[in-house]
Amino acid sequence: MKKITIAIDGYSSCGKSTMAKDLAREVGYIYIDSGAMYRAVTLYCLDNGLFTPDGIDTAQLEAAMPNIRISFQLNPETQRPMTYLNGVNVEDRIRTMEVSTRVSPVAALPFVREALVKLQQEMGKAKGIVMDGRDIGTVVFPDAELKIFVVASAEIRAQRRYDELKAKGQEASYEEILANVKERDYIDQNREVSPLRQAEDAILLDNSNLTIEEQKQWLAAEFEKAVNGKC
Ligand code: CDP
Numbered sequence: 540m541k542k543i544t545i546a547i548d549g550y551s552s553c554g555k556s557t558m559a560k561d562l563a564r565e566v567g568y569i570y571i572d573s574g575a576m577y578r579a580v581t582l583y584c585l586d587n588g589l590f591t592p593d594g595i596d597t598a599q600l601e602a603a604m605p606n607i608r609i610s611f612q613l614n615p616e617t618q619r620p621m622t623y624l625n626g627v628n629v630e631d632r633i634r635t636m637e638v639s640t641r642v643s644p645v646a647a648l649p650f651v652r653e654a655l656v657k658l659q660q661e662m663g664k665a666k667g668i669v670m671d672g673r674d675i676g677t678v679v680f681p682d683a684e685l686k687i688f689v690v691a692s693a694e695i696r697a698q699r700r701y702d703e704l705k706a707k708g709q710e711a712s713y714e715e716i717l718a719n720v721k722e723r724d725y726i727d728q729n730r731e732v733s734p735l736r737q738a739e740d741a742i743l744l745d746n747s748n749l750t751i752e753e754q755k756q757w758l759a760a761e762f763e764k765a766v767n768g769k770c
Contacts, residue, residue, distance in 0.1 A: 542568070542667035543765055544682070546675035548735070549689030551723045552696040552716075554746055558689075558758050559671040564618060566762065571611065571662055573672035573679070575622040576655050577646040578633035579609045582624060584645060585637065594644070601650050609658070635709065639719055643726035646673075652732050673727050676738035685765035686741035687758070693720050695747050 545568070547559045556572050563570035580600075583589075587603070589596045611620040612628075621630040632638070645651060652674075659670060659679045670679065676686035697717035704711040727735040737743065742761060746754045 540766065542665075543684035544663055544666050544680050545669040545762070545765075546680050546683040546686045546738075546741075547669065547671040547689065548673055548676050548687070548737070548741065549671075549744075550691070550693075550696065550735070551720050551727070552700040553689045553691045554699065554751070554754065555671040555689050557751060558754050559669045560619065561755055562758050562762060563669040565759070567667075569662070569668045570620060571659065571668060571670045572620065572622070573655070573659055573670055573675060574642075575611075575630075575633060576609050576658070577651070578638050578642050579622055579624045579629060580607060580651055580655070581638050581642045581645045582629055582633050583607050585641070590641065595648070597648060597650075600645075600648070604650060604654050609655075631707075634704075634707075636704075636711070636715065636719070639723075643723045643730075647726060647730040647732065649732045656733075673735040674733040676741050677736060678733045681738070684768075685761060686738050687744055687761065688737040688741040689744050689746060691745065691747040693717060693724065696720050 545559075545562070547555045549555050556574070559572075560570050562568070583603070584595060584600060589600050608625050610623045612623060613619070614621050621628050622633055623629065656674075656679055662668065663670060663680055672679070676683055676688070694717065697713060697720045700716050700720065701711050701713045744754070744757065749757070
């Protein structure tokens with residue numbers, strides 16, 4: 540069967556990665572979490588003192604970009620992808636609030652986007668890929684055969700992220716998460732380079748009132764339509 544490219548974009552914490560991961564596993568496609576790549580660059584900045592009282596040391600970060608190697612490896616137990624930064628597994632560290640509160644300004648830097656988009660396009664060259672993010676259907680893979688744009692209310696998204704962090708045993712405050720979700724929405728939608736927006740040919744999914752199982756079935760049906768339409 541011919542392989543296609545699937546782009547899943549949407550707001551922070553709206554369940555994109557859960558649905559993208561599940562679909563990829565079921566149809567045997569590669570799954571790439573582009574947000575994890577922006578988070579890994581943010582962690583690099585934290586670990587290397589590139590956040591200054593005035594913001595980000597962009598000159599140093601730009602010089603360091605060629606030395607920031609990001610890759611993914613499947614966890615053999617869970618079959619879930621783990622993010623590696625310069626050979627070190629940083630999957631847990633990139634999901635902390637410390638990274639969440641700093642990632643959007645890093646992701647708004649044009650030279651960061653340019654480098655990561657290039658890497659993402661390389662990863663998708665052979666198709667058979669599900670990638671989620673903010674600009675996958677608009678910038679990274681404008682020719683993707685299936686594009687989904689996911690939305691849900693900020694309160695529901697904050698609650699989901701809160702439950703996720705708690706389940707992992709991490710400290711979390713619902714109010715802090717809600718404020719972060721809203722702040723990232725604002726930065727992601729208003730940045731100059733590749734702002735978050737729905738591609739014209741993307742299918743809108745409001746999953747505010749859908750269970751994980753319901754959204755999984757919805758996506759599986761859309762995948763079938765896209766594949767059959769293209770074969
Ligand atoms: O999982 P969550 O929705 O919290 O966010 P994420 O997908 O891990 O992405 C973290 C941040 O990276 C977002 O808030 C965006 O600022 C940025 N990002 C982006 O600019 N472009 C992408 N393709 C993916 C993420």
